Amino acid sequence: EIVLTQSPGTLSLSPGERVTLSCRASQSVPTTSLAWYQQKFGQAPRLLIYGTSSRATGIPDKFSGSGSGTDFTLTISRLEPEDFAVYYCQQYFTSLTFGGGTKVEIK
Amino acid sequence: QAQLQQSGPGLLQPSQTLSLTCAISGDSVFSNSGAWNWIRQSPSGGLEWLGRTYYRSRWHTDYALSVKSRMTINSDTSKNQISMQLNSVTPDDTAVYYCAGGPGAFDSWGQGTLVTVSS
Numbered sequence: 001e002i003v004l005t006q007s008p009g010t011l012s013l014s015p016g017e018r019v020t021l022s023c024r025a026s027q028s029v030p031t032t033s034l035a036w037y038q039q040k041f042g043q044a045p046r047l048l049i050y051g052t053s054s055r056a057t058g059i060p061d062k063f064s065g066s067g068s069g070t071d072f073t074l075t076i077s078r079l080e081p082e083d084f085a086v087y088y089c090q091q092y093f094t095s096l097t098f099g100g101g102t103k104v105e106i107k
Numbered sequence: 108q109a110q111l112q113q114s115g116p117g118l119l120q121p122s123q124t125l126s127l128t129c130a131i132s133g134d135s136v137f138s139n140s141g142a143w144n145w146i147r148q149s150p151s152g153g154l155e156w157l158g159r160t161y162y163r164s165r166w167h168t169d170y171a172l173s174v175k176s177r178m179t180i181n182s183d184t185s186k187n188q189i190s191m192q193l194n195s196v197t198p199d200d201t202a203v204y205y206c207a208g209g210p211g212a213f214d215s216w217g218q219g220t221l222v223t224v225s226s
Binding site: 001033035045046047050051056057086088090095096097100 | 108144152153154155156159169171172205207209211212213214216217218219
């Protein structure tokens with residue numbers, strides 16, 4: 001099973017800041033098979049990025065994804081109040097697994 | 108993307124069978140570009156993929172090793188929905204259960220069902 005490790009567990013930031021979230025895989029994942037989700041309290045996760053860097057329908061360009069091999073990142077260029085949430089990475093290369101999540105909270 | 112509506116009971120006793128249904132609108136259960144999945148989220152927040160079904164000339168079903176011996180996913184083509192059964196539940200199966208669809212990444216999600224297993 002491919003284990004995804006997200007760091008840090010929690011980030012305390014202010015609106016307007018730029019944030020980069022990390023997702024490290026225990027073995028190489030093709031760029032076609034890595035996704036990012038946003039989850040707010042009481043809601044289902046929402047797909048942000050698939051295939052490492054492709055934005056899902058309706059996702060603004062302040063969200064961007066990059067990476068390859070075992071290291072992937074999600075960047076939010078400028079935090080807005082609605083961006084404070086938990087973010088998960090997911091691989092769908094071998095079976096399907098999720099990272100443990102990074103909570104982005106208001107400082 | 109599809110719209111998914113889940114239904115099923117939220118409270119079970121240990122050893123009972125969990126049964127949930129996911130009605131699909133805006134897409135077909137026969138979709139040849141994706142799969143229909145079940146995922147759960149523990150009270151601590153971790154997401155766990157449980158299994159999926161998809162149609163490619165015939166029906167295929169895959170399960171996570173952690174639930175393979177206890178889980179069954181079926182499709183009801185007349186109602187355009189999928190369902191899951193998880194046998195012999197324990198308190199460790201307490202979680203929010205989601206159905207989700209997509210071609211690997213999940214672009215459609217059900218609203219989630221909180222399932223509590225308690226005596």
